[in-house]
Every structure is written in C-alpha cells, then in structure tokens.
Amino acid sequence: MFLSLDIAAGGLQAQQTNVDVISQNLANLSTTGYKRQIPEFRDLLYQDIKRVGATSSDTGTIIPTGIQLGLGVQTSAIHRDIQQGVLSSTTEPLDLAINGRGYFQVTLPDGTTSYTRDGTFQISPTGEIVTADGFPLSPTITVPQDATAVSINASGVVEATIPNQTNPSNLGQMQLATFINENGLQATGSNLFVETQASSTPVVGNPGLDGVGTIQQGFLETSNVNPVSEITNLIVAQRAYEMNTKVVTASDQMLQSLFQVG
Numbered sequence: 001m002f003l004s005l006d007i008a009a010g011g012l013q014a015q016q017t018n019v020d021v022i023s024q025n026l027a028n029l030s031t032t033g034y035k036r037q038i039p040e041f042r043d044l045l046y047q048d049i050k051r052v053g054a055t056s057s058d059t060g061t062i063i064p065t066g067i068q069l070g071l072g073v074q075t076s077a078i079h080r081d082i083q084q085g086v087l088s089s090t091t092e093p094l095d096l097a098i099n100g101r102g103y104f105q106v107t108l109p110d111g112t113t114s115y116t117r118d119g120t121f122q123i124s125p126t127g128e129i130v131t132a133d134g135f136p137l138s139p140t141i142t143v144p145q146d147a148t149a150v151s152i153n154a155s156g157v158v159e160a161t162i163p164n165q166t167n168p169s170n171l172g173q174m175q176l177a178t179f180i181n182e183n184g185l186q187a188t189g190s191n192l193f194v195e196t197q198a199s200s201t202p203v204v205g206n207p208g209l210d211g212v213g214t215i216q217q218g219f220l221e222t223s224n225v226n227p228v229s230e231i232t233n234l235i236v237a238q239r240a241y242e243m244n245t246k247v248v249t250a251s252d253q254m255l256q257s258l259f260q261v262g
Contacts, residue, residue, distance in 0.1 A: 003069060004251040010072035011244035014041055017075045018237040025225045026234075033117030033191055034223040035080040036230075044071040079183045085224040087216055093150050094121040094129065097221045100213020102176030105138040105204070106131055106192065113138060115177055115202070117221055118191035129158075133190060141172040154214040156207040176212050177202035 021039045028034040052066030087097045096119030098104070103115035116131070124130045127142045143150055147160035147169075156174030179185060184198030195202060208214045 002251045002255065003071065004247055007070070007072040008244045008247035008251065010044070010074060011247070012241060014073045014075055015237050015241040015244065017078075019234065019241070021078055022230050022234045022237065025230050026227065029223055029225050029227060031191065031223050032120055033085065033221045034225065035082055035085075035117075036223070036225045037078050037080055039075060040077045040079065041073050042076040043073055046070050081224060082182045083224050085222040087219045088222050089219055091218050093152075093217060094123070095119060095218055095220050096121060096152065097216045097219035098176065098207075098213045099154075099216050101178050101211060102207065102213045103178070103193070103202075105175065105177050105202075106135045107138045107140075108135055112194070114188065114192040114194055115185065116191050116193065119215075119220060137174070139172060139175060141174065143171060144169070152215055152217045154208055154216070156215050173206060174215060175204050176207055176215075177204050178212055179203070 018039050018041075021037050025036045046068040049067035049069060050063060052063060052068070054063050054066070055061060056063050084100070087099060096104070098117060098119065103117060104119060106114045106116055108114055114135075118131070120132055121129050121137065122132065123143055124134060124136070127145060129137045129141045129143065131137075141158050143160055144162060147162055149161040150171075151159050151161075151168065152174065153159075156176070158171040158174060159168035160171050162169050179195070179202055180200040181198055184196050184200065185193035186196050186199075187193055205212045
C-alpha cells in the first residue's frame with residue numbers, strides 16, 4: 001500500500017484540526033478577555049530505507065545523505081496567545097479590565113477557585129460583587145445597599161460612597177492571581193480557567209505590585225483575535241486540505257493502474 005495514502009490522511013486530519021481552531025477563534029471574536037488559540041504540528045517518525053552515515057563499502061565509504069521516508073504529520077499542541085487585548089471603555093462602574101498580567105479569582109459553588117480575564121461584574125441580591133453567572137469575586141467584596149457609587153482604583157482598592165458620610169467607605173482590596181505558565185491553565189468554559197500541574201500554583205498579590213497588572217474601572221478587555229489574520233489562516237488551511245485530497249486521488253489512481261497491470 002502506498003504510504004502517500006496514510007500521509008495524506010494524516011494531513012487532512014491536521015488541517016481539519018487547524019480549521020477547527022480557526023473557527024473557535026472567529027466564533028469568540030467578541031468574547032471578553034478571550035485569547036486566540038494557535039495549533040502546532042510536528043512530523044512523524046521516518047523510515048530509514050538507507051541510513052545516513054552508514055558505510056557503503058569495505059573501505060569505510062560513508063553514505064552522505066541516505067533515504068528516509070516520512071510518515072506524515074500530527075497535532076502536537078494547541079496553545080493560547082496570552083497577548084493582552086485592547087481595553088475598551090464601557091463607563092459601567094463594575095466593568096473591570098486588567099492592564100498587564102493577572103487573573104480575577106472567582107469562587108465556584110463547590111468552593112473551588114477559577115480564574116478569568118473577564119471583568120464583567122455585577123451586584124448580587126446580597127450585595128456581593130459577582131460574575132454574570134453569580135459566582136462571587138475572591139476575596140469577597142460586599143457593597144452596602146445604600147451605596148450610591150462604587151469606585152475601584154488601579155491598585156484594586158474598592159470604595160463606596162455612602163449618604164451622610166463625608167469620606168468614602170473602604171469595602172476591601174481586590175487581588176489578582178498570576179501563573180508561571182499561563183498556557184498550562186485548563187479552560188472550562190464561561191471564560192473561566194482552573195490551575196493544573198502545568199500552570200503551577202497561583203501567586204496572589206495586589207494589583208500594581210511585583211509585576212502584577214493594574215485594574216482599569218469602566219473598561220473591558222476585548223478578544224485578541226485578529227479577524228484578518230484568521231481569515232488568511234483559514235484560506236491557507238483550506239488550500240492545504242485541498243492539496244492533500246489531490247494526493248489521495250492521485251494515489252488511488254496509481255493503485256488502480258497498478259491493479260490493472262497485474
């Protein structure tokens with residue numbers, strides 16, 4: 001059987017994965033804090049028909065190149081581009097963007113902590129600052145019911161304006177989590193990530209200190225997907241897919257010719 005059929009089949013699968021990733025990126029073009037995904041590919045093992053560097057005579061003559069036949073391609077990884085997206089103004093007081101490194105910490109119903117760059121926060125019925133799904137920010141910050149305004153500075157200090165009080169009331173300090181390997185985080189959907197052994201344990205700190213990003217109130221981080229680049233990548237993937245199908249067709253025709261001769 002021709003190796004070209006197996007190789008082309010692997011190429012088709014790789015390009016299908018490529019298109020799947022591009023589709024995911026384009027679908028999340030407007031997702032707050034989304035990081036585009038990038039597929040990586042690697043060649044498979046090689047068959048040594050004539051090993052390079054082997055001797056070709058009793059006098060020690062060395063084969064300069066040899067004959068190696070590759071066995072195709074496979075997907076090796078899909079990583080995220082952690083480059084920051086553009087910060088877009090919304091004027092909403094609980095829309096928060098991280099300018100720099102870091103993730104908001106969110107407490108899930110089972111008590112575990114997830115991490116997100118999506119700063120679309122709201123107020124729960126009990127006054128807590130929560131995500132759109134109602135998951136509270138960690139550390140928990142509660143806004144008094146009679147507060148008329150909430151301000152959050154770049155360092156994450158949360159204050160509220162209370163009627164009949166001269167000075168703003170301090171509600172707490174927001175903290176951000178950073179990771180040695182952000183690509184090691186596992187996405188769980190809803191713009192949330194969880195730590196893994198690959199990401200390392202989170203280092204929690206105040207915004208603006210020790211390399212941690214600052215917080216911008218009234219802004220949201222947009223997706224870092226570039227639609228022009230993704231469409232270009234899509235065209236390249238489509239062409240590569242078509243070329244692999246042509247290899248399958250050519251190999252099939254060659255096999256038919258071989259059978260006819262036999």
